[in-house]
Amino acid sequence: MGRNGTAGVVYFPIEGEMTIYAVSNLREQIIPAVAEHEEIEIDLSRVTEIDAAGVQLMVAAKLEAILRSKTLRYVGHSKAVLDIIDLCDLGSFFGDQVVLHQND
Amino acid sequence: MNLDEALKTFIIESGELLEQMEAALLRIEQDPDDPDIINDIFRAAHTIKGSAGLFGLDYIVSFTHVAESVLDRVRSGELHIDGDLAALLLESADHIGTLVGHTAKGEEPNTESADLSIAIMERLGAYLGNKEKKTEGKKGEEKKAGVPAELDHKIGKEGGSAVESDNWHISLRFGKDVLRNGMDPLSFIRYLATLGRIVHIVTLIDSIPPLKEMDAETCYLGFEIAFNSAADKSTIEGVFEFVRDDCQIRILPPNSKIGEYLALIQDLPEEDMRLGEILVLCGTLTQCELEKMLQQQQESGAPVKIGEALVEQHIVQAPVVEAALQKQKQVKETKTSESSLIRVDAAKLDQLINLVGELIIAGAGASLAALRSGQADLIESTATLSRMVEEVRDSALSLRMVQIGATFNKFQRVVRDVSKELGKDIRLEISGAETELDKTVVEKIGDPLTHLVRNSMDHGIESAEVRLARGKPAQGTLKLNAYHDSGSIVIEVSDDGGGLNKDKILAKAIERGLVKPEQQLSDAEIYNLIFEAGFSTADAVSNLSGRGVGMDVVRRNIQALRGTVDIESEMGKGATMRIRLPLTLAIIDGFLVGVGNAAYVVPLDMVLECIEMSDAERNATANAERGYLNLRGEVLPYLRLRDMFEVEGTPPRRENVVVVQYAGQKAGLVVDKLMGEFQTVIKPLGKVFGGVRGIGGFTILGSGEVALILDVQRLVHQLGNREQKMITAGQ
Amino acid sequence: MAKTILVVDDSASLRQVVSIALKGAGYDIIEACDGKDALGKLNGQKIHLIISDVNMPNMDGITFVTEAKKKAEYKFTPVIMLTTEAGEDKKQAGQAAGAKAWVVKPFQPAQMLTAVSKLVLP
Structure with missing residues (x-):
């Protein structure tokens, strides 16, 4: 799923559900991505659905990156993801820029 | 499909079910122990009852319920169907048919039917013994049991004074299997939000293990929620009815006693101090109340003392607790005022800020036109307008402050x-x-x-x-x-x-x-x-x-x-x-300066003063891009914007110096003319200007012209470095 | 995208009323008249919630839920079981099969909508 971008940055798009049905697989893919790259950019623009399992995974991946001194960014949050992050008030935890108006 | 059509379906369906029931009842006399036949009879009554309930047909529900209860005893082997019971059940089926007939005609049952209902129910009741009563009682208990109560029993009347917050406080620790059971904790919280307003929510991520060790399907989440709602406790408890067996759920009504929060904190798995802070973050407790709580704990000699326990475990030192409380005392009252907050979509807020930005530009245009027209009343009106726009800007921006x-x-x-x-x-x-x-x-x-x-x-x-x-x-x-x-x-x-x-x-x-x-x-x-x-x-x-x-x-x-x-x-x-x-990225108060035909904006909060460049200094520094000025005995490094940005033309006779300061460093910017204060909406630079050093963005003036916003910190930094180097070199 | 709910009950009128209530709230509904019919309708498409009666001809609700949970696509799908007060033993069997939410029959359409909303908002 992940593929190499430029200079140690890996681009990792997640498509479809980020729910209990998908999290086990996603976790298996995120672990090596964080281990092997300095900068990981997880694109959430095509996440159609996310539940608590998805949120947990996002948190765990972010913490893992912090622990390994890597940079892990979530980008392009879909509406489903934004809604959930807002519901949990985790926006400042992830610290990703989710408002894209500045480049309009 | 509408409800009338569904009701027609119900009538037809009931007719069919009653026919099946009758046929089965006739067969049962030959084969009284066949479980399939018994189940068919039971299911017919059960289905009619269930559907009738949906339409609010209570007279069918209550009658069928009794028949169903008798049939349930038959199904479980407690009762044996004999000729008499079969006959009674046939009669019951007929009567259900009569009741459904009333429904079909769109009428309530007449007295005759109602009396017959009571008569048959009494006879059916003879087959129930105490069972039905027992079930009813149990049902009542079940409803009462609900979610664990708010620990009243532990605290008794020693709970102390009530807290200020008008919010419910809900603590949730979800069981590890809830996700696997198809229950998404976030669904419950989303539903909760439909019953009132989530004033503040803290998602507890403490229990999530490291990525490599976690089981992604296990739930590790907990939530502390300040909830504002007029709903009653059972309604709020009801939100979590499907997970109450697997989860730790604590619900404290508004204005609960401090002691109840203390019990809550001690009851939950996290460290007491951290929970205390979370409750404060939620706005459930004020800092003052948390402090009182710690005090109360020490006075009452409660089994677990937050502060002392922490000290004993060397988690914090005694002075730290005191210092923290001292500090917390000074915290502004802002947190307690959170009870009147509303949640707003961030995108809407951004749209508002953008609009305010446009409003500022339009307002500046109007002011400029008014000035040109020279009409005093128009100038005054636009001045008032500008002031208002400024206030709107400030309050709009404050909305984004967190x-x-x-x-x-x-x-x-x-x-x-x-x-x-x-x-x-x-x-x-x-x-x-x-x-x-x-x-x-x-x-x-x-x-x-x-x-x-x-x-x-x-x-x-x-x-x-x-x-x-x-x-x-x-x-x-x-x-x-x-x-x-x-x-x-x-x-x-x-x-x-x-x-x-x-x-x-x-x-x-x-x-x-x-x-x-x-x-x-x-x-x-x-x-x-x-x-x-x-x-x-x-x-x-x-x-x-x-x-x-x-x-x-x-x-x-x-x-x-x-x-x-x-x-x-x-x-x-x-x-x-x-x-x-x-403080903000979108709008700044700017100071407009001119060099040749170009306009530049210096962020106003960085401008210290403006001075005129003396002739002597002019002559000494003529046309140098950089140099030093004597500012009341102080050495002031300066930059000449004309040279820096390669503006065409010759400098005017008089040049001005804008003295700016950033992070303690002062610098002078030499410009042609000073054009005054100006509100500026920062537009990010496109690729064209991206490489220009010293430029942080651009803005559109009221006149429609473009002004470049100076990146003062970078300019000051460059000058400062040079100055320090020279001083160091001189030593 | 609307959430899809599978409603399994042998009473057509019950299914209709539940459908009307839930469609009105914005859900997509698939109906099945018994466990066997329902199992046939679990053909890989996304189902967000299953509402199933217990006592049905051909295949009862508990067998149906047990079978449904064996399919990878429906392993974690929440289930609301419809029960009668008398069905304590059934309730335990259902819990074991993975059905954790129960709604007691008879119920009003609004009650069903409330129960559904707690698990899956439209």
């Missing part, structure tokens, strides 16, 4: 995890959590801050042995602090570690070719070398850090926010990394 506390708080977990990983004992102290800054800034500051915290923990704080050898406490302290300082927000990451080693940094930088051996550098410049790409000073390269990844990224990210980062350090005592950021 406290930095939530961002700081996530570091509790980070520090805990990283300490463990590094094998160091490090405590995090947070201050200035109530300091507000723009939401867009908050969103972007998380990553740089994380890197700085990591860096301090990795390289700053020494191992316990080294610390003890140096006469420091074994436990290291990391501090996060925030405060406002003249139009900027300052965020500090400090540690009480070994400080930065100047010689080592310099040696490393020379080795890496970042500086030349003969270069003279100030302390600040040496420290700043750690922000250069590919720089690392760690003696031992651990698997966690020492790669030099991040610090250059940190500076880049902070600069992208129009901010700066600098370092203060004392050998052996510790270091402070200081991030300075603008």
